[in-house]
Amino acid sequence: MQGTDYLGADRFSALGGTPVLVVNADDWQRPVPAIQAVIIGIDRAGDLPSVLDEKFDVLLTTAKVAPAPWVSIDSSQFDGAIQLLITSANVNPVAATIGAQVLRLGSGLALPDAIKVESLAYSTLLGGEEFKRWLTAHKRDKGKFTSAAPAFPADLVFADRDQDKITLTLNDPDTRNEMSATMRDALYEALANILDDPSKPDVTIKGAGKCFSTGGSLPEFGTAKDLAEAHVARTLHNCAIALDALGRQATVILRGACVGSGIEVAAAAHHRIATPDAWFRLPELSMGLIPGAGGTATISRAIGRHRTMWMMLSAKRIVAAQALHWGLVHTIEEQA
Template identity: 40%
Template sequence: MTPVVWSAEEASERLSRPTADLDTGALRDVPALVVDDAHLLPTDALDPLGLLPVVCIGVATMGTAPGFDAVAGDLASALLLASAAHERPNAATALAQVLRASEGQPIEAALLLESAVYATLQAGPEFAAWLSGRGRRVRPDEPEPPVLVDDGTRVRLTLNRPRLHNLFSAAMRDALVEALRGLAAGDDRPIVLDGAGPSFCAGGDLAEFGSVDDPATAHLIRTTANAAPWMDRLADRLTVRMHGASVGAGVELAAFAHSVEATSDATFCLPEVSMGLIPGAGGTISVPRRIGRQRTLAWCLGGSTIGAETALDWGLVDEVL
């Protein structure tokens, strides 16, 4: 599939047609649309962009083309994003749509949408292809608690699978939810969340991906046992200290906190689109709050790993130690 590029003038004309949605979309082998000089697109042409089943990428300076799903500073960079969308058209399109629809919504509705779309993609061909290439993985029993709780004048919660870089397992999720739930009522102590070992949290435990029999059940589990709403509820009291690798859920959950600190060696990545998925631990809400919808989508499409200084420049973290 070759990325489609329109000039601002052509985009304005095409988007004014009632059949604009018939020109693009993953089902028509056009999962991404690039508009050159996107800042010149008239305001009345922006509304149709939000209805198109396509990743809309504008060539413009950040902040000058608000109707687009992502922006790039030059055509070559925009085409790279479009090519990434072509590689995983279902996941890329779904993420663009979720980020659009979640903007400004209450967190309960936004998390429900994220989980439902994540479950849909779990049943899709892109995730199946990734899963088949991953191979089978089995974890031995782990006697240590997955989250350590240190009670004092402040509460310190420590992710505790250091040998596995604190991969976010179901057991860790449940332990974190239990700890956060207990702090949500009648307790106003400050909370610090960090990770034991070489990394804060290197993402979801890949050994557990695809382990639930059906996506509908997985959706119910995510909406019943999810750390994201508790992180959001306690955000004003919460400081997250990040070091080493932070991937997927490790980035998404931390982004809810009022204060996020990172060591100079910290790295950050959201690789879910490359797996045929979207961020599924609250990241479609927490990350755009910090860095904006357009940058979130571009980062997810590119799949790049960024360092602490870039994270600070974007607003993903508040301080580099």
């Protein structure tokens, strides 16, 4: 785009047919009329040019082990990696657009306020056609969705105290500790009690079984009747905000699958320990949504908004070693 063209800028949007632009990172100039397209800057040569981060939503390079905000992609897979992001944005352009906007807005806010912005956007997308399309398609699979009330263990979050140390265990291994509404409420209640405890005990959160948490309970997606009220409830009892408020008191031990809210909440902890088999993924955008448990705020503060947007668009797994390099976890411990 040359000069100013406010009417023409409309075409670079979810409604204008071009929700994503791939540009050379070293010479891209964002046009004066604000455009809504997700901007992916690429460094095909691996030179890591000096760029203004604010111009881009994702930055890809062929340089190995690149520093933030870049995402390193092997040169043999570079074109495929770009196409994956383009396809993702084109399949769910509204979710991609709103995801990029939320990350940009949230980067200048305190974490609780950034989570409120995320929640407003999440409720908006729950009422959108992209999510409805995903929900309709997945409801056809009777094995994934059921109207029957789920059977939960008596203690979805098991608490154990040893003097000034508390261990909270997500205790639903049969579902791989999926973050059902009941589990979220139990976790928030436990965290709130610790925040109210004048002795200020340390707390460690872990998951029972083979993984920390595979994220939200699929049968619960799309069940909220009042999306405005859902936003109020989501931000009133928010586990990520509570965990962040604990500061240095809080540690999480992450093993196996840490998916969606299973890493969004955990990323708010001051100390994050992973086992070598831990892996992380944000699949929400493929559902026509964005992370809704605080991830656009917690994860972006750990790894930056550009890498967070890449995780959202690509829905790729991040293994423990990459999570350590990026800062999503602080240490990897075999016997954690």
